[in-house]
Structure formats: C-alpha cells, structure tokens
Amino acid sequence: TRRDTTILLLGSFNDYIVGRLEQEFRLRRIASGDVALLDPAWLHDVKGIASMGRVDAAFIDALPNLEIIGNFGVGYDAVDACHAGARGIMVTNTPDVLTEEVADTAIGLLIDTVRELSRAQAFLRAGEWEKARYPLSKLSLRGRKVGIFGLGRIGKAIARRVEAFGLPVAYCNRRKADDVAYDYYPTLTALAQAVDTLILVAPGGAETSKVVNAEVLQALGENGVLINIARGSLVDEEALVEALHKGTIAAAGLDVFDNEPHVRKALLEAPNTVLLPHIGSASEKTRQAMADLVVDNLIAWFDRGVAITPVPETGHVKK
Ligand code: 8YV
Structure with a gap:
C-alpha cells in the first residue's frame, strides 16, 4: 500500500511537510543528495524523493527503484530533469501556488x-x-x-x-x-x-x-x-x-x-x-501551499499513476 512506500526527504524541510509526508508515506531523511549518505540497508526501498536541493545524475542512478522526484520550488535547476526523463523517472515542481x-x-x-x-x-x-x-x-x-x-x-x-x-x-x-x-x-x-x-x-x-x-x-x-x-x-x-x-x-x-x-x-x-536571503516565496501561507503540492504530486503518482505538475522534461514519463 501507499503507506508502505518509502519517500526520501532531502534537505531541511519545514515541520509541516514532514508531518504530511509522515502521515501518507514511510519516510527516510538525509541532509542532501549525496550518494555517500545513502544506506544500503534501505536504498532499494526508495520509490520517491521530496527535495529542496541538488539531485544529480549520480544520485538518481544510485536509487534503482526510484519513480518520482518532487521538487519543492518552481525552479528545478538543481534537479537533473533530463537525466530523470531519460531514465523514465517523473519530476514535479510547484508552479502557480507561489x-x-x-x-x-x-x-x-x-x-x-x-x-x-x-x-x-x-x-x-x-x-x-x-x-x-x-x-x-x-x-x-x-x-x-x-x-x-x-x-x-x-x-x-x-x-x-x-x-x-x-x-x-x-x-x-x-x-x-x-x-x-x-x-x-x-x-x-x-x-x-x-x-x-x-x-x-x-x-x-x-x-x-x-x-x-x-x-x-x-x-x-x-x-x-x-x-x-x-x-x-x-x-x-x-x-x-x-x-x-x-x-x-x-x-x-x-x-x-x-x-x-x-x-x-x-x-x-x-x-x-x-x-535578501532568498525569501521570494517564503511566507507561511505560500510555503504550505508549495509543500501540499509536493505531497499531492507524490500521492497522485502512487495512488493514480499520474503527476499533477510534471516538468516538461518528464512530461512523457508513465508510471
Ligand atoms: C525555493 C524557489 O523552492 O520556487 C523556487 O524556485 O526558489 C524557492 O521557492 C526555496 O528556496 C526552497 O529551496
């Protein structure tokens, strides 16, 4: 079931998104998208990523069962979306809400x-x-x-x-x-x-x-x-x-x-x-809407096999 699906959380997320993800999925957390931080004991379980930072090709390739990367932010330059697309992995971002x-x-x-x-x-x-x-x-x-x-x-x-x-x-x-x-x-x-x-x-x-x-x-x-x-x-x-x-x-x-x-x-x-210290979208209200969209994309993917806001590079990816 979805609640047994492992999502890997990358970066220092706020409590709201952590709470929502914990409710909906099984959660693993590491500080950044560094392959050295992956534990062989669970890396095969990881099917989705919720990310606030760098997700490069090497990191994507280190997770054999990865299906989807949910980027927290409309800009997803930190995620290698082309590589994900070529590997059949979905990438979503958070447009409109911010x-x-x-x-x-x-x-x-x-x-x-x-x-x-x-x-x-x-x-x-x-x-x-x-x-x-x-x-x-x-x-x-x-x-x-x-x-x-x-x-x-x-x-x-x-x-x-x-x-x-x-x-x-x-x-x-x-x-x-x-x-x-x-x-x-x-x-x-x-x-x-x-x-x-x-x-x-x-x-x-x-x-x-x-x-x-x-x-x-x-x-x-x-x-x-x-x-x-x-x-x-x-x-x-x-x-x-x-x-x-x-x-x-x-x-x-x-x-x-x-x-x-x-x-x-x-x-x-x-x-x-x-x-300014990168506060463009940084109100509680907007960051909550962004968090909800990250989580809702993951839920839609694992429940219905579709992403709500796929990035163009992965628009062709099917579950
Ligand atoms: C970041 C942003 O997501 O949406 C974007 O592209 O730059 C921000 O909202 C935020 O700084 C978290 O990384």
Whole structure:
C-alpha cells in the first residue's frame, strides 16, 4: 500500500511537510543528495524523493527503484530533469501556488532598491533623524522603463504590477508571447539597452548561466537598476560588483546568489544594494501551499499513476 512506500526527504524541510509526508508515506531523511549518505540497508526501498536541493545524475542512478522526484520550488535547476526523463523517472515542481507571492516580493525589492526604504529605516533606528534629514534618494521609480527577462507565470505577474504603477514594460524571452502587448526583444543585451530597470525571472541552469555579464550591465546604463529574484547563477557577480563600484549601473536588489547561503564579501561591501536571503516565496501561507503540492504530486503518482505538475522534461514519463 501507499503507506508502505518509502519517500526520501532531502534537505531541511519545514515541520509541516514532514508531518504530511509522515502521515501518507514511510519516510527516510538525509541532509542532501549525496550518494555517500545513502544506506544500503534501505536504498532499494526508495520509490520517491521530496527535495529542496541538488539531485544529480549520480544520485538518481544510485536509487534503482526510484519513480518520482518532487521538487519543492518552481525552479528545478538543481534537479537533473533530463537525466530523470531519460531514465523514465517523473519530476514535479510547484508552479502557480507561489506566482503572486514572488511577484509581490520582486516589487517590494524594486521599490526598496530605488527608494532606499531599508537604508532610511536603518538611519531612523540609529537615531540619525534627530540630527539631520535623510538625504533625498537619487533614484525614483517615476519615468522608468522596466525590462523583464523571462516572461513566464511569475514574469507576467510582475509585469501586471509594473503596468499598474504606470510604467512601460518590455521583455526578453525564449519566444515572443502572443497574449501580451509588451515590447519584445530577442536578446538580453537589446532589452538592457532599451530599459533602465531589469528584473530577472528566468530559470537557472546552463542556458542562462552568467547571462547578466559586463556587456549587459553596460547596456543597462548608469541609471540602471538590476533586480534578481530568479537564480544567482544568472548573474556574473564579479562583473556586477565592478559595475556597482564604477557606477556602470546605479543599484541592485538581489534575493538570490550564486553560492547560497554564502554571499560573497565583495557583494556585501558593494554600494547601492539591497540583499535578501532568498525569501521570494517564503511566507507561511505560500510555503504550505508549495509543500501540499509536493505531497499531492507524490500521492497522485502512487495512488493514480499520474503527476499533477510534471516538468516538461518528464512530461512523457508513465508510471
Ligand atoms: C525555493 C524557489 O523552492 O520556487 C523556487 O524556485 O526558489 C524557492 O521557492 C526555496 O528556496 C526552497 O529551496
């Protein structure tokens, strides 16, 4: 029966998902997708994975009876979905349930970066207001043109918010979207040239690795603001640090980093930045909805032989 099916939990999940999984399955837990952590006594029992971290080809191959990997998050660049697909293993992610939350965070980060809300609060708390007024912010949202790199579900939710702010939107995407009227640019450099505010919402992985390089930052220009709520891997962080120091761009707001949770010192010390610890989807409400979708995918798979939200690379996989 399903309650005798072994699910392997990878990473530090919250109590809610652990509780739900314990109710529905037999659970094994390890800290990460490291083959050395697998116990030969039970690795043959593992039929499903619920994961918050890396699941590479070697790890997939080390589990002979694996059928499904449920990724906690809409971005699944940490899972080798192509390899899973080739091996007939299903991969699911958590789309839709976090779309509006992440879009809210992106807008909050944008406003904070441009109008210096966090820095102004630090000024007040340090008692500085008693002595002087907070300096006028050099930047404003007014008059900006916003470019969105990656016009998927979250990109569109951000675009709708930006439109409501009265700002024009342009985008770059693998293909032109036919359900929006925003200006389309086929390359990131062309988009950066056309706008002064660039919001990154594209998936991580090899295709987008370090696409925001010195050339793109140069194209964004001295009034430029970079916002990243996607993956740190999209940005050449060394080039970004240099661009911030030199004034090649004006400011950056980052929720994601190349080597999380480690944030490179040069970035912590760079001027005009707002840095957040990857909290885009991190409300109790949204994280619970994501957890439910991970568990519901596993239940659907073992009860009915179907996944609710399969990723495209494994859309063909049958139980
Ligand atoms: C992560 C995210 O899932 O959905 C995504 O792609 O980046 C987040 O919601 C979360 O940080 C847990 O790894």
